[in-house]
Amino acid sequence: MDEAALRRNLRRVKDAAGPGAALVPMLKANAYGLGVAAVLRMVRAELAPGELFAVGVAAVAEGEELRALGWTGRVVVFAPAPPGELARAARAGLTPALSDLDGVRRWAAAARDQGRRLAFHAEVDTGMGRAGFPYADAAAWGGAVEAIAADLLEWEGCFTHFHSADEPELAPTDEQQRRFARALEALPPPRGGAVRRVVHSANSAASVRRQGYGGDLVRPGIFLYGGSAGPGAVPKPVVAVRARVALVKDVPAGWTCGYGATYTARRPERWGTLAIGYGDGIPRALSPAGGQALVRGRRVPVIGRISMDMTVVDLTEVPEARAGDAATLIGRDGEEEIGLDEVAAKAGTISYEILTGLGARLPRVYLDGTRTPGAA
């Protein structure tokens, strides 16, 4: 992956969010598969401390991992933690997103056990449906949350999450933002003259496409890692996936390829076997769906079914290809480029699933942007 590109994407989100908004880069799922330790280092290198409010994760275990990596700043755990995990979150000094009064009670109990005030953010459900207090009765739950929090908890922030901010049509996002604003107005003011709660709603798509929705914080994920966040929100490519051509062979017309023998050579052909497969996260659905690779700067088709550890390409049009060549399944080689979103679309999925599915067997190589990508 290209560190310079990730840092440019981060800066673009920061610039779009405006001077008043700090960032909560989302590092969940091993930083979308890229490697949380490396991405954390890049984020810290690019952002001034005042620009980086917290890092975001989904699971308590991911927060614990960030502590083990030496990150002492805020970690917000955005997915609702199963009941047993809040005590662990408290011990690790994490900040959970809470979505119901039971969660607030458990967090207050954890604060009592720890003997110190613990912070949390309240999620407001404005249509996502998977988590959050309902936006329409914020006055009711807001009062109850304040009462439970009392002196035990610090209600630090309120947020909502958009379901369609990467769609061409932004009206549903605007409606969610209106619902969120309504909920915020109905909430009781912070107790005892506490400082204002921070508010945030924007994921990557909304931070780049609806700059006014920045609030105090924005929570970018996919855009940092090179996945498009909708029309007008196309980041610098960050990730390349490459494999070696392990074997080159000439086959006669009629020879078959792969499980199910779904591909038959129509003429004498030259095939190359790549040392990568669905066990590394290359979607099996890419073939026969028009999946391609770049070899010596040219697009070649994937043929037959993708195996767990091997993928075969037709090299007939690239006769100079040799075993040991690099094949690019995502990324640039010379003048040609296979985009992350292009691969996702062919496989019938989204860039998020491609990145988070990249296997542990693939070594992560971090380039600083000064080396030519194809040289790795």
Ligand SMILES: *Cc1c(COP(=O)(O)O)cnc(C)c1O
């Ligand atoms: C994952 C996540 C994000 C980041 O979303 P992207 O679409 O990747 O920018 C932001 N907020 C929450 C609550 C999330 O779970």
